[in-house]
Amino acid sequence: MFADEKLITVPFDVYRYDPAHGGEPRYQHYELRLAPHTPILTGLLRIRDEMDPTLTLRYSCRSAICGSCAMLVNSKSRLACHTPVGPEVKEHGRIVVDPMRNQPILRDLVVDQQPFWSRYEKMEPHLILDPKHPMPEGQTTAMSPAQVERFKETPRCISCAACFSACPAVEADPAFPGPMALAKLYRFVVDPRDTAQTHRLQKIQTEGLWLCLRCHLCTEACPKDVRPSERIRDLKELAVQAQGGTEAGSRHAIGFLHNIEERGTLNELKLVRQTSGIGGLAASLPQGVRIWRKKPELTQSPPPIEGLDQVKKIYSTLKDDKSEES
Amino acid sequence: MLKHDIVVVGAGLAGQRAALAAARAGHDVALVSKLHPLRSHSGAAQGGINAAVGKEDSVETHIYDTVKGSDYLGDQDAIEFFCQQAGPTVIEMEHFGTIFSRSDDGSLARRAFGGAGFPRTIYAADRTGLALLQGIYEHLGTETIRIYEEWFLLSVVVRDGRVQGISAFDRRTLKVEGIAAKAVILATGPFGRIYGRTTNAHSCTGDGVAAAYRAGAALKDMEFVQFHPTALMESSILITEGARGEGGILKNVNGERFMARYAPHVLDLASRDVVSRAIVTEVKEGRGFPGGFVHLELMHLGKEKIESRLQEICDFSRTYAGVDPVTEPIPVYPAQHYMMGGISTNMKGEASIPGLYAAGEAACVSIHGANRLGGNSLLETLVFGKQAGLAAAEFVASAPDTEIRAEDLEKETAHIQQLWNRTEGESPRALRTELQQTMDQLVGIYRTPEELFRALRQVRALQERYRNVRVIDRSTTYNIDLTDALEVGNLLTLAEIIVVGAIARTESRGAHTRLDFPARDDKSWMKHTLAHWTVNGPELSYAPVAYTRWEPKERVY
Ligand SMILES: Cc1cc2nc3c(=O)[nH]c(=O)nc-3n(C[C@H](O)[C@H](O)[C@H](O)COP(=O)(O)OP(=O)(O)OC[C@H]3O[C@@H](n4cnc5c(N)ncnc54)[C@H](O)[C@@H]3O)c2cc1C
Numbered sequence: 062m063f064a065d066e067k068l069i070t071v072p073f074d075v076y077r078y079d080p081a082h083g084g085e086p087r088y089q090h091y092e093l094r095l096a097p098h099t100p101i102l103t104g105l106l107r108i109r110d111e112m113d114p115t116l117t118l119r120y121s122c123r124s125a126i127c128g129s130c131a132m133l134v135n136s137k138s139r140l141a142c143h144t145p146v147g148p149e150v151k152e153h154g155r156i157v158v159d160p161m162r163n164q165p166i167l168r169d170l171v172v173d174q175q176p177f178w179s180r181y182e183k184m185e186p187h188l189i190l191d192p193k194h195p196m197p198e199g200q201t202t203a204m205s206p207a208q209v210e211r212f213k214e215t216p217r218c219i220s221c222a223a224c225f226s227a228c229p230a231v232e233a234d235p236a237f238p239g240p241m242a243l244a245k246l247y248r249f250v251v252d253p254r255d256t257a258q259t260h261r262l263q264k265i266q267t268e269g270l271w272l273c274l275r276c277h278l279c280t281e282a283c284p285k286d287v288r289p290s291e292r293i294r295d296l297k298e299l300a301v302q303a304q305g306g307t308e309a310g311s312r313h314a315i316g317f318l319h320n321i322e323e324r325g326t327l328n329e330l331k332l333v334r335q336t337s338g339i340g341g342l343a344a345s346l347p348q349g350v351r352i353w354r355k356k357p358e359l360t361q362s363p364p365p366i367e368g369l370d371q372v373k374k375i376y377s378t379l380k381d382d383k384s385e386e387s
Numbered sequence: 388m389l390k391h392d393i394v395v396v397g398a399g400l401a402g403q404r405a406a407l408a409a410a411r412a413g414h415d416v417a418l419v420s421k422l423h424p425l426r427s428h429s430g431a432a433q434g435g436i437n438a439a440v441g442k443e444d445s446v447e448t449h450i451y452d453t454v455k456g457s458d459y460l461g462d463q464d465a466i467e468f469f470c471q472q473a474g475p476t477v478i479e480m481e482h483f484g485t486i487f488s489r490s491d492d493g494s495l496a497r498r499a500f501g502g503a504g505f506p507r508t509i510y511a512a513d514r515t516g517l518a519l520l521q522g523i524y525e526h527l528g529t530e531t532i533r534i535y536e537e538w539f540l541l542s543v544v545v546r547d548g549r550v551q552g553i554s555a556f557d558r559r560t561l562k563v564e565g566i567a568a569k570a571v572i573l574a575t576g577p578f579g580r581i582y583g584r585t586t587n588a589h590s591c592t593g594d595g596v597a598a599a600y601r602a603g604a605a606l607k608d609m610e611f612v613q614f615h616p617t618a619l620m621e622s623s624i625l626i627t628e629g630a631r632g633e634g635g636i637l638k639n640v641n642g643e644r645f646m647a648r649y650a651p652h653v654l655d656l657a658s659r660d661v662v663s664r665a666i667v668t669e670v671k672e673g674r675g676f677p678g679g680f681v682h683l684e685l686m687h688l689g690k691e692k693i694e695s696r697l698q699e700i701c702d703f704s705r706t707y708a709g710v711d712p713v714t715e716p717i718p719v720y721p722a723q724h725y726m727m728g729g730i731s732t733n734m735k736g737e738a739s740i741p742g743l744y745a746a747g748e749a750a751c752v753s754i755h756g757a758n759r760l761g762g763n764s765l766l767e768t769l770v771f772g773k774q775a776g777l778a779a780a781e782f783v784a785s786a787p788d789t790e791i792r793a794e795d796l797e798k799e800t801a802h803i804q805q806l807w808n809r810t811e812g813e814s815p816r817a818l819r820t821e822l823q824q825t826m827d828q829l830v831g832i833y834r835t836p837e838e839l840f841r842a843l844r845q846v847r848a849l850q851e852r853y854r855n856v857r858v859i860d861r862s863t864t865y866n867i868d869l870t871d872a873l874e875v876g877n878l879l880t881l882a883e884i885i886v887v888g889a890i891a892r893t894e895s896r897g898a899h900t901r902l903d904f905p906a907r908d909d910k911s912w913m914k915h916t917l918a919h920w921t922v923n924g925p926e927l928s929y930a931p932v933a934y935t936r937w938e939p940k941e942r943v944y
């Protein structure tokens with residue numbers, strides 16, 4: 062239990078932006094004394110209660126189930142209610158909080174989730190039934206525990222968009238559905254009640270499946286262990302089984318570049334660790350997300366970044382890597 | 388002016404089910420919600436949904452258990468209908484796409500829940516609410532329903548003795564708009580945030596219930612507040628009853644399985660009110676752990692079972708309490724969990740104003756009576772959500788047009804202006820904290836007249852101070868300082884009704900335990916409390932309980 066934890070000083074730097082007030086984004090500094098296990102959300106709400114009621118964010122359940130409070134915590138996409146302050150302060154000395162990426166900023170930490178939802182809706186996210194094979198009248202569909210197992214962790218998805226925010230392919234290519242939408246698609250493809258498996262797999266072949274860069278940043282960001290990148294791998298396998306693959310995604314590898322800001326993460330990736338020289342490259346990349354986050358509209362078109370050649374090299378290495386497990 | 392046949396406010400399970408039923412009946416339906424539908428608090432339900440589908444089980448026992456669980460305050464005709472609908476409802480949700488857990492033979496897996504004669508709770512691991520919410524949302528996507536996402540309900544507009552629509556604002560612009568409708572269905576969920584120690588989400592502030600009350604609708608049985616026995620210390624995040632259903636046991640500081648003394652037959656799976664009282668008594672009498680809690684032990688279930696069936700519980704315990712349930716007991720204490728009371732409706736979801744309907748936790752039919760059984764409220768959202776949708780559809784088919792006039796919005800815009808214009812005044816959050824402390828301390832599991840009267844004075848003093856509340860945030864974009872202020876106003880309105888009802892009810896029944904009247908008093912109190920708004924505070928009246936076949940008996944578990 063946490064009973065005998067000592068309070069620590071937690072410095073917060075929170076991204077502030079209100080379109081009504083001239084629209085100049087800035088960071089605001091706050092300091093609180095908190096027990097290390099305190100979730101970041103609790104800290105932000107205490108700031109609202111005690112210091113600054115204008116600090117604006119989405120939140121509701123405070124227990125990692127409503128998916129409202131995803132944001133960038135020290136540049137990583139996280140649920141504020143599921144991330145304790147202690148380890149962040151220990152590692153970074155402070156907590157920098159930004160709104161999620163890949164979605165226009167409405168105000169402070171609140172983003173417009175339309176890009177996320179519209180791509181989700183493109184997946185036809187509902188059971189498609191064949192009138193010739195109706196559901197069993199007056200009873201549930203028989204499904205073995207093994208069949209339920211095939212959904213893997215996808216039913217745990219809380220639509221928080223943390224993965225969407227972390228995904229470099231989303232940023233690089235508006236045609237890419239994003240990790241959550243693809244994990245949802247997988248959920249329908251393996252559903253024994255759904256009758257549109259072939260249609261779904263066919264459609265997604267040309268609608269972005271192969272644009273995934275296999276960087277696993279989505280899986281790293283997901284608070285519910287949905288492991289979207291693994292579900293995308295599963296989808297690719299199913300698609301290949303069903304009608305042969307059309308690997309055309311690699312040319313989009315450059316898009317990956319823009320998210321190297323989540324570089325701490327990158328270092329942890331097994332795939333990347335296997336490739337020599339990457340640690341050094343990641344460390345030499347520009348100072349991170351905050352530079353281009355200054356203007357919200359830049360989320361749509363990030364500025365060029367140095368070190369392009371080396372990054373390209375990484376992705377071609379990644380592309381050749383056959384061992385996808387991580 | 389915005390206009391629809393039917394406006395459903397609230398997009399949790401009840402609201403979505405209502406919208407679906409109304410749209411299927413061919414009407415122009417709008418769904419208004421302050422949160423994205425998938426962020427509704429229904430998604431937080433963990434344990435499961437009741438339906439007597441097992442071979443050894445029967446609808447009859449489900450009815451009996453619910454009547455008994457309600458401590459004979461539930462309306463028996465409604466309970467009969469409700470339990471009969473359970474099987475078809477679960478099947479329907481499965482057909483919509485919900486992914487339930489299965490047993491080896493391919494049928495729906497079931498677990499034991501408190502107060503139930505048989506394992507009758509169907510589940511999706513320990514995230515049943517999320518599974519249902521996803522299932523219905525996915526299905527809803529196949530209908531054309533206008534969704535007003537992140538719109539905040541201000542008021543229900545009533546003129547000429549009938550509902551005309553609602554007033555609401557888009558949280559992104561703060562512009563107050565009228566939405567005319569021939570029928571309004573309120574499905575705005577619970578109001579647990581009246582309490583500090585609550586399992587409810589921050590958004591559970593009873594906005595719809597308060598709006599209905601201000602519009603003149605009757606509220607029912609508001610004094611019945613359910614405390615869940617096992618919430619995590621500090622955060623009050625719920626540890627589902629499913630944890631005990633899977634075999635978890637409660638122990639006091641002496642390592643004693645104390646439920647043996649309170650409910651010798653069913654032990655840890657007694658009804659919630661019984662277990663909650665037991666824990667409070669243990670702690671009060673010095674058998675709690677330092678800091679005032681008891682232990683919930685799962686260790687003996689083994690890592691595999693704990694991690695597969697109680698995945699979220701593992702995560703919650705590790706993240707929010709720093710304990711690993713595989714190797715350590717979980718520190719728990721009761722917290723407010725469910726409001727039995729709400730907008731008074733009949734079995735069709737009709738409230739006391741023509742054109743007004745309610746469903747889900749915001750409503751009180753009443754099937755839960757004085758105490759809800761775990762697993763019955765998810766079922767309620769779906770069964771009565773659908774009924775409300777159907778009834779509203781029938782009503783609007785022959786109802787004349789309605790309109791919202793400029794003057795219908797005046798009161799609400801004036802209120803917002805006042806909050807906005809005040810240059811001095813109190814923070815809504817400070818008032819909220821004081822309200823929550825008052826309710827936690829004085830209107831809990833055990834109630835005394837002294838404490839209740841003290842609570843009433845304090846709540847009324849807070850209402851007085853609310854007149855001086857001030858919104859500091861000047862932005863028209865997503866102003867949560869303003870929504871905080873509006874929500875606190877609603878919490879204060881509803882808290883008063885809870886306390887007034889609790890003072891009046893001089894008996895102990897279900898979740899309402901008066902130390903000065905420890906027995907149930909069927910002669911004087913087998914009746915529903917109704918509360919109406921007046922300038923001087925809530926006015927109470929009483930209505931009979933509907934009986935069919937079950938004579939009141941003493942409740943022993
Ligand atoms: C932690 C927890 C676990 C639970 N577990 C179980 C369980 O295992 N089994 C069971 O049967 N029951 C369980 N319950 C109870 C059950 O989940 C709820 O009673 C039920 O989900 C309520 O659903 P609802 O549709 O009425 O309301 P909600 O799901 O709360 O939806 C309310 C809706 O109203 C909207 N709204 C609110 N105010 C406004 C406003 N001002 N303007 C516009 N929209 C508004 C919200 O956005 C939301 O969409 C649990 C409850 C909790 C708190």
Ligand code: SF4
Pocket residue numbers: 224227228229230231239240272273274275276277278279280289290293
């Ligand atoms: S693996 Fe990388 S590119 Fe693919 S979906 Fe995940 S984050 Fe996006």
Ligand code: SF4
Pocket residue numbers: 217218219220221222223224225240241244282283284285286287288289
């Ligand atoms: S897959 Fe994970 S990160 Fe992505 S939306 Fe779902 S829960 Fe959030």
Ligand code: FES
Pocket residue numbers: 102119120121122123124125126127128129130131140141142143
């Ligand atoms: S507040 Fe619900 S996920 Fe964080």
